[in-house]
Amino acid sequence: MATTHFTGDTAVLLGRSLRHVTRSPDTIITTAIMPIAIMVLFVYVFGGAINTDSVSYVNYMLPGILLITIASGVSYTAFRLFNDMKSGIFERFQSLPIARSGVLWGHVLTSLVANLISLVIVVGVAFLMGFRTGAGFLAWLAVTGILVLFTLALTWIAVIPGLVAKSADGATAFSYPLILLPFISSAFVPTGTMPGPVRAFAEHQPVTSIVNAIRDLFAQRPVGTDIWIALTWCVAILIVAYLVAMVLYRRRIS
Amino acid sequence: MTARPTSEPAIQVQGLEKSYQKLHVLRGVDFDVARGSIFALLGSNGAGKTTVVKILATLLKADAGMASVDGFDVARQPADVRESISLTGQFAAVDEILSGRENLVLIAQLRHLKDPGRIADDLLERFGLTDAAARRVSTYSGGMRRRLDIAMSLIGNPPVIFLDEPTTGLDPQARIEVWNSVKKLAGQGTTVLLTTQYLDEAEQLADRIAILHKGRIIVNDTLAELKKLLPPAKVEYIEKQPTLEDVFLALVGEDSNGSAEN
Numbered sequence: 124m125a126t127t128h129f130t131g132d133t134a135v136l137l138g139r140s141l142r143h144v145t146r147s148p149d150t151i152i153t154t155a156i157m158p159i160a161i162m163v164l165f166v167y168v169f170g171g172a173i174n175t176d177s178v179s180y181v182n183y184m185l186p187g188i189l190l191i192t193i194a195s196g197v198s199y200t201a202f203r204l205f206n207d208m209k210s211g212i213f214e215r216f217q218s219l220p221i222a223r224s225g226v227l228w229g230h231v232l233t234s235l236v237a238n239l240i241s242l243v244i245v246v247g248v249a250f251l252m253g254f255r256t257g258a259g260f261l262a263w264l265a266v267t268g269i270l271v272l273f274t275l276a277l278t279w280i281a282v283i284p285g286l287v288a289k290s291a292d293g294a295t296a297f298s299y300p301l302i303l304l305p306f307i308s309s310a311f312v313p314t315g316t317m318p319g320p321v322r323a324f325a326e327h328q329p330v331t332s333i334v335n336a337i338r339d340l341f342a343q344r345p346v347g348t349d350i351w352i353a354l355t356w357c358v359a360i361l362i363v364a365y366l367v368a369m370v371l372y373r374r375r376i377s
Numbered sequence: 378m379t380a381r382p383t384s385e386p387a388i389q390v391q392g393l394e395k396s397y398q399k400l401h402v403l404r405g406v407d408f409d410v411a412r413g414s415i416f417a418l419l420g421s422n423g424a425g426k427t428t429v430v431k432i433l434a435t436l437l438k439a440d441a442g443m444a445s446v447d448g449f450d451v452a453r454q455p456a457d458v459r460e461s462i463s464l465t466g467q468f469a470a471v472d473e474i475l476s477g478r479e480n481l482v483l484i485a486q487l488r489h490l491k492d493p494g495r496i497a498d499d500l501l502e503r504f505g506l507t508d509a510a511a512r513r514v515s516t517y518s519g520g521m522r523r524r525l526d527i528a529m530s531l532i533g534n535p536p537v538i539f540l541d542e543p544t545t546g547l548d549p550q551a552r553i554e555v556w557n558s559v560k561k562l563a564g565q566g567t568t569v570l571l572t573t574q575y576l577d578e579a580e581q582l583a584d585r586i587a588i589l590h591k592g593r594i595i596v597n598d599t600l601a602e603l604k605k606l607l608p609p610a611k612v613e614y615i616e617k618q619p620t621l622e623d624v625f626l627a628l629v630g631e632d633s634n635g636s637a638e639n
Contacts, residue, residue, distance in 0.1 A: 128489065135486045143474050146513075211470035215529070218434045218464040220456060221487050376436065 129222035136216075136229025137236075143203060144237050154196040154241040157302075158188045159248050165311060166252055173312055178342070181254045185246070186337035187310020190330055191302055192245050193238050193274050197281040198298035200234040204285030205294035208375075217376050227282060227372060234278040235271065242270060256341040265350070266340050269333060272357040277301060279364035286371045310334045329356035385448060387412045387537050387568035388433065392442035395428050402428050404592035405442065410570055410585075412536075415563045417583035418572045424589045426572035427467060430541045433570070434464040446537055463530040464539045469522040470529075473515040477506050477525050480514060481532065488533040500528040504558070520551025527558050538562065540571040544578060549622050550629065556581055 144150055162184065165173075170180035204227075207213040216226050246254075258266070281297065288294035305311070307321065308330035314322050325331055332352040339346040388410035395403040402425040410416040420426045431437040433446055435455040444451045447461035472480050478497050485493030501507045504524045514522060523543065530538055540559065544552040559582055563569055573579055579586045580600060587597040596603060619627075 131489070132487060135483065139472065139475065139479075139483055142479070146474050210473070211466040211468045212472055214431075214434075214436055214466055215464060215470040215484075216487070217436055218459060218462065219484070219487050220459040220489075 128220075129225055129228075132221040132225035133228045133232070136225055137232045140203065140229050140233035141236060144233060150199050151237055151241050151244070154192060154199070154237070155244040155248075157195055158192040158245050161191060162188045162245070162249065162252065169311075179253060179255070181249060181252050182256070182341065183338070184311050185249050185254055185341070186334040187305040187308065187330070188245060188249070189242055189270060189337070190273065190305050190310070190333060192241050193270065193277055194298055194301035194304070196238040196241050197234055197274070197277045197301075198295040199237065200230050200278050201281040201285040201288070201294040201297065202291060203233075204230050204282060205288050205291055208286065223376060224369075224372070227368070230285075231275065231278050231282065234281070235274055238274045238278075239271075257343050258341050259343075262340045262343065265346075266337050269337060269350075269353060269357065272354065272361065273333060276357050276361040276364060279361060279368050282368040283364065283371060286368065286375055304328060304330045305334070308334060329353070329360065332356060385412075386410055387414075388416070388444075388446050388570060390429070390433070390442070390444045393429065393432065393439050393444055394441040395425070395432065395437070395439050402592055403439075406589065406592070406594055408587050408594055408597055410568055412568055413563065413566045414584040415559065415569045415571065415582050417579035417586045418570065418589055419574070419576065419579050419586055420572070420589035421574060425592055426589055427541055429589070430464070430539050430570070430572060433458075434462060434539055435459055436464075461535055462537045462539060463532070463535040465526050465530045465541065465543060467541045467545060469519075469526040471514050471522055471525050474513060476511050476513055477501065477517070477521075478510040480525060480529060484529045484532045490533055496532060500531065504528045518551075519547055520554060523547055523551060523555055524558065527555065531562070534567075536566075537568045537570070540569060542572055542574065544573070544575065549625055552578075553626075 162181070165184055166181050170184070173180060173183075207216075207226075207230075213226065217223060256262075280301075284294045284297045308314070308325050308328060310330060314325045314331065317325055332349045333356065336346050336350040336353040339349065386409035388408075390406055390408050393403050393406040394401075406425075406429060408416075418426050418429060428437065432439045433444055433451060435451055435458050438452065446458045449457040449461065451458050472483065475483065478501060481497035481500055482493045485496045490496060498507075498510075501510045504527070506521060506525060506528070509517065509521060514525065517525065527540070527543065530540075543559070544555050547555065556578070559569055559571065563584075569582075571578075571582065583600070585597065585599055586603060587594050589595075596606070598606075
């Protein structure tokens with residue numbers, strides 16, 4: 124019965140949440156600024172000392188930067204959801220005859236739109252800094268697909284602290300380890316130079332396979348098994364985070 | 378079920394119990410609210426007033442007992458209950474980033490009504506917010522926020538409205554504005570359940586007053602009957618000093634259109 128309204132209610136709540144984004148465009152800018160700063164730092168300061176064979180360093184590290192952009196962007200979802208819970212408007216929505224999961228989906232889809240805009244800005248800056256790719260339409264489509272899946276997975280993770288946090292700082296703190304993950308991966312330096320245990324971690328955590336898959340797509344190389352490992356990671360994180368978030372949400376609205 | 382469904386109470390509560398961990402907040406609450414009446418649930422902070430409202434608004438599940446709103450059981454028919462009610466929580470639940478009009482349009486859309494824009498404009502007019510319609514709610518005063526909050530509750534004309542401490546934190550003028558809005562609602566046949574910790578608020582508004590104390594309703598009657606519970610009135614001659622509220626309202630001037638009707 125409630126499902127008949129799901130699409131319409133979600134669209135209305137998406138519109139509301141997107142207005143929040145457009146009225147504080149700083150959330151998109153700050154999401155884009157940190158990864159751009161890291162990119163500038165690595166390309167012009169550290170990059171010269173990092174041996175990436177014949178690949179230009181900006182080409183090498185852009186995939187990792189894109190993941191950092193998403194990791195920092197999703198913290199705003201936790202922040203906005205936390206504010207809704209705290210202000211009482213969440214309860215008002217729950218007492219309305221609406222599809223109840225629409226409240227969460229509105230926030231999740233807003234995160235997707237806002238992060239895609241941030242990603243476009245970051246890729247634009249990367250082009251200015253010398254990023255080049257011969258990737259065709261299908262390769263770009265594949266990159267976009269991986270990034271969308273990664274954004275959805277991290278956004279559902281972000282929903283969890285948004286629902287349970289006691290303070291706004293607590294709601295957004297979860298994103299710091301996510302932002303750091305790319306540094307312990309193949310995103311900035313080849314994993315071959317890392318000491319044994321770190322290397323083992325780096326090579327088996329999700330970021331490495333996602334970064335390698337995107338890097339191969341941009342470089343028009345065959346993607347090999349990386350893309351399947353990357354997709355498996357994204358879908359697995361997405362499913363687990365979604366289920367945990369839904370259980371917490373149901374408990375919250377009892 | 379009563380023999381005459383039309384006179385069936387708008388809200389029925391029987392043996393309601395609720396605990397948070399070891400804290401036994403509600404210990405068997407019973408009351409009925411007649412259709413079209415204003416019912417005040419009076420109690421000190423922590424008495425469990427908000428818990429009762431949240432259970433009736435389907436935001437919380439009771440541990441025991443039954444409650445129905447507009448003929449629908451809150452536990453078994455929550456979707457039908459939500460069609461029949463609206464809730465104004467303790468803190469004005471408005472979207473600060475949106476404008477006043479956008480807030481109203483949002484709720485009208487979520488109630489799946491036709492022509493949300495016209496509904497919003499009507500309510501802005503009724504609540505004296507037309508001039509502030511396009512401004513962000515973060516720039517509103519406390520009284521304006523509360524009025525918007527109540528206006529949002531009226532969208533779709535739900536037959537039952539819950540107002541949880543509607544005037545907490547408001548200045549005297551804003552309180553009177555809210556009281557006038559509530560009286561108008563009841564005049565149109567809406568059933569209002571309001572919680573308050575202010576005795577004068579219950580006295581001003583309510584057809585019936587119940588006092589919730591230590592998880593139970595200890596009295597439930599009309600104001601006239603409640604007054605009989607006390608020792609009979611004595612006649613004393615005293616000089617009536619103006620209260621500070623009288624002075625305040627005389628100096629700043631009462632809301633012209635609001636108080637004239639009462």
